[in-house]
C-alpha cells in the first residue's frame with residue numbers, strides 16, 4: 001500500500017512535481033504553474049520521494065488524502081476556468097528567478113523570431129554546464145558559411161509546439177545539441193521539451209532536423225537524451241538530415257563534435273542544395289563599451305544574476321541567487337600521505353535553506369587571483385577597467401555573456417572558466433591575433449579537422465592540459481584583446497558536492513567532504529582544481545574573520561527508503577562516503593527517536609587505513625552504538641593485491657542477495673569511471689548466481705530495482 005504522499009505523486013504522475021524547501025509545486029501542462037502550493041505538505045519533507053514496495057499498510061483513503069484530493073480537484077477547476085487568463089500571465093520559472101537577459105520584446109514563438117530576422121536554422125540546446133550551449137552557438141555561427149542564417153534557442157524559453165511550423169520557412173532546419181544527465185535524463189532546460197516529445201500529440205511531417213548528443217561513456221545511459229530526441233523526432237514524422245552525433249566527455253568531446261560537424265555540413269548542403277560560401281565566420285558576437293565613471297553600486301562584483309545580491313541577501317536561494325554561507329569548520333580528514341581531503345561545514349542558520357540527506361550543494365568558486373593577474377600582465381591590460389559586452393544580435397535571448405558592467409578582474413575571477421582546455425573555435429580566433437606567422441600557422445593546424453590537426457590538438461592541448469594562460473605563455477606573439485577573450489571563454493561553473501550531513505542532526509549546517517584536486521601536467525605545470533583549492537583557503541580564523549561561499553542546494557533522488565525498517569547497503573569508497581555520512585546521521589537520529597531501523601551496511605574503501613580512512617572515529621562510534629550493522633573495509637594498498645569494495649560485496653553475496661530480496665535498498669556513490677561500473681557488474685553476478693537468473697533476467701531485476709528507487713547511484717567522473 002502506498003503512503004499518502006506516494007498516492008499524491010501517483011495522481012500527479014502526468015505532471016512534474018518540484019520539491020522546493022519542503023513545499024511542493026505542482027507543475028501543470030501548458031506552462032501553467034500554481035505556486036507556492038500545499039505548504040502543509042512541508043511535514044513530508046523528511047520522506048523518500050520514491051514509493052517502495054512493502055510499505056506499511058494504511059487505510060486506502062485517509063483524511064489527509066481526502067483533503068489533498070479535494071484541494072487538487074479545486075485546483076483543476078481553477079485551472080480549467082482560468083487557463084486562458086493565466087496564459088496571458090508570466091509563467092513561474094522552476095527556480096523562481098526569471099532569466100536575466102529576457103528582452104522586453106520577448107516572443108516565445110521561435111518561428112516568428114526566425115521569420116522576423118530572416119533566419120532558417122534554429123539550434124536548440126539541452127545543456128547544464130554550458131558545453132551543449134556552446135556547440136549550439138558554434139553551429140549557428142557556421143550557418144553564415146553556407147548562405148544560411150542561424151539562431152541559438154533555449155527550448156525552455158520557446159513554444160516547442162511551433163516546431164511543426166518550421167516547414168513555413170524556406171530551407172528550415174532544426175538542430176538539437178542535447179546533453180544527458182542522471183539516469184539518462186534531460187537537462188533542466190530540456191525537461192519540458194522532453195515531456196512534450198513524450199506525449200506524442202504532434203505531427204512533424206516535413207520538419208528537417210539533426211541531433212548532436214553530449215554524454216559521457218562512463219555513465220550507464222550514454223547519450224540517452226541525444227538518441228531519444230533523434231529517434232522520437234523521426235517517429236513524429238520529422239526528416240533526419242544527418243545521423244545523430246555522439247559526443248563523449250570522457251574522451252575528447254571537442255574532437256567528436258568537430259568530426260561530426262565536418263560531415264554534417266556537406267550533408268546539409270546536399271540536402272538543401274546549397275553551397276559553402278566560405279564567408280568569414282570569425283565575427284565578433286559582442287560589442288565592447290568601456291566605462292569611466294560608473295558608480296560602484298552599478299558594477300557587478302561576482303554576483304550570479306542580481307546586482308548587489310551579495311550585500312542584500314534575500315531568500316529563496318537557488319542557482320541564480322546563491323546564499324553566502326559562512327564556513328564554520330574546515331578540517332583535514334587525511335591522517336597521512338600526500339593528498340588532502342577536507343571536511344567543510346557551511347552555516348545556513350537563518351537562511352531558510354532546507355535540505356535532505358542525499359542532496360547536493362553547489363558551490364560557486366572563484367579563480368586563482370594569481371592566474372588572473374598573470375593573464376592581465378601577459379595581455380598588458382588594466383584589469384580594473386569597467387566594461388560591458390553587449391550582443392550585436394538584438395534577437396538573441398542572451399544579451400551579455402556574463403553579468404556586467406564589471407571589471408575585467410571580476411570577469412576573470414568569477415565569470416570565466418580560465419582553467420579548462422580551450423576548444424578549437426577559440427584557438428582559431430586566437431590565430432587571427434598571432435603576430436608571428438609560425439604561431440598563427442601552428443594554431444590553425446591545431447584547429448584543422450584533419451587527422452593530423454585532431455591528433456595535435458589532443459596532444460598539445462588536451463593531454464598537456466593547456467589552459468588559456470598556458471597558450472598565451474607558450475605562443476608569445478598572440479596579441480588578443482582581452483575583451484575578445486572574455487567573449488570566447490566559457491562560463492565558470494558551480495561545482496557540486498554530495499552533502500555529507502543530515503538536517504535531522506543539524507538543520508543549520510551543510511557539510512561536504514571534498515578531496516583537493518592537484519596534479520602535474522606533461523609541461524611540468526601544476527594544475528590546481530579551482531573550487532577545492534579555493535575552499536582550502538577558507539579556514540575560520542582565530543580572530544573571528546569569516547569566509548563566505550556562494551552556495552545553493554540542488555535536490556536529488558538519492559534518498560533513504562521512506563520505510564525506515566528496510567535494510568540498506570551503501571557502497572562508497574573515497575569521497576563516495578560523503579552522502580552515506582548523512583544517511584548514517586539520519587538512521588542514528590531515527591534510532592534515538594525509537595523508530596524501527598533496518599540493517600545498515602556500509603562498504604568503504606580507501607588506499608591505506610593509516611592515511612585516507614576518513615571519518616574513522618565516527619564509523620567506529622556508529623558500529624558501537626549499532627547504527628551500523630556491518631562495516632566492510634577495503635584498504636586497497638595495505639597489502640600486495642588490491643582489495644576493492646566490490647570484492648567484499650562479492651564475498652558477501654548471499655547476504656546481499658538476501659537483503660535485496662527482503663526489499664533492501666542499495667546505494668553507490670563516488671567514481672563513475674571505474675568503481676560504479678565494477679560494482680554494477682559484481683551485482684549482476686550476485687543476482688545471477690544467488691538468484692539463479694540468466695544475464696538478461698538479472699538485468700531486468702536490476703532495472704526493476706532502479707525503477708523502484710531501490711538501486712541508486714550518485715556518481716561523478
Ligand SMILES: Cc1cc2nc3c(=O)[nH]c(=O)nc-3n(C[C@H](O)[C@H](O)[C@H](O)COP(=O)(O)OP(=O)(O)OC[C@H]3O[C@@H](n4cnc5c(N)ncnc54)[C@H](O)[C@@H]3O)c2cc1C
Pocket residue numbers: 360365419495496497498499513514515517518519528529530531532533575578715716717
Ligand atoms: C553530482 C556530483 C557530486 C559530487 N560530489 C563530490 C563530493 O562529495 N566530493 C568531492 O570531492 N567531489 C565531488 N564531486 C566533484 C566536484 O564537483 C568537483 O568536480 C571537484 O571537487 C573538482 O573541482 P575543482 O574545481 O577543484 O577542480 P577543477 O578545476 O574542476 O578540475 C577538475 C578537473 O581536472 C581534471 N583532473 C582532475 N584530476 C586529474 C588528474 N589527476 N589528471 C588529469 N586531470 C585531472 C579533470 O578533468 C577534472 O574534471 C561531485 C561532482 C558531481 C557532479
Ligand SMILES: NC(=O)c1ccc[n+]([C@@H]2O[C@H](COP(=O)([O-])OP(=O)(O)OC[C@H]3O[C@@H](n4cnc5c(N)ncnc54)[C@H](OP(=O)(O)O)[C@@H]3O)[C@@H](O)[C@H]2O)c1
Pocket residue numbers: 515517529573574575576605606607608612634635636637642644645646670671672673674675676678716717
Ligand atoms: N572531477 C574531479 O575533479 C574529481 C575530483 C575528485 C574525485 N573524482 C573522482 O572521484 C573518484 C573518487 O576519488 P577519491 O579521491 O575520493 O577516491 P580515491 O582515494 O582515489 O579512491 C578510493 C578507493 O577506491 C579504490 N578504487 C580504485 N579503482 C576502483 C575500482 N575500479 N573499484 C573500486 N574501488 C576502486 C582506490 O584504490 P586504488 O587507488 O589503490 O586503486 C581507493 O582505495 C576518483 O576516482 C575520481 O574519478 C573526480
Ligand SMILES: Cc1cc2nc3c(=O)[nH]c(=O)nc-3n(C[C@H](O)[C@H](O)[C@H](O)COP(=O)(O)O)c2cc1C
Pocket residue numbers: 126127128129130131132133179180181182183184185187214215216217219220221222223224249253715716
Ligand atoms: C552528474 C553527471 C551526470 C551525468 N550523467 C550522464 C549520463 O547519464 N549519460 C551520459 O551520457 N552522460 C552523462 N553525463 C555527462 C554529460 O552529459 C556531459 O559531460 C556533457 O558534455 C555535459 O554537457 P553540458 O555542459 O552541456 O551540460 C553526466 C555528467 C554529470 C556531471
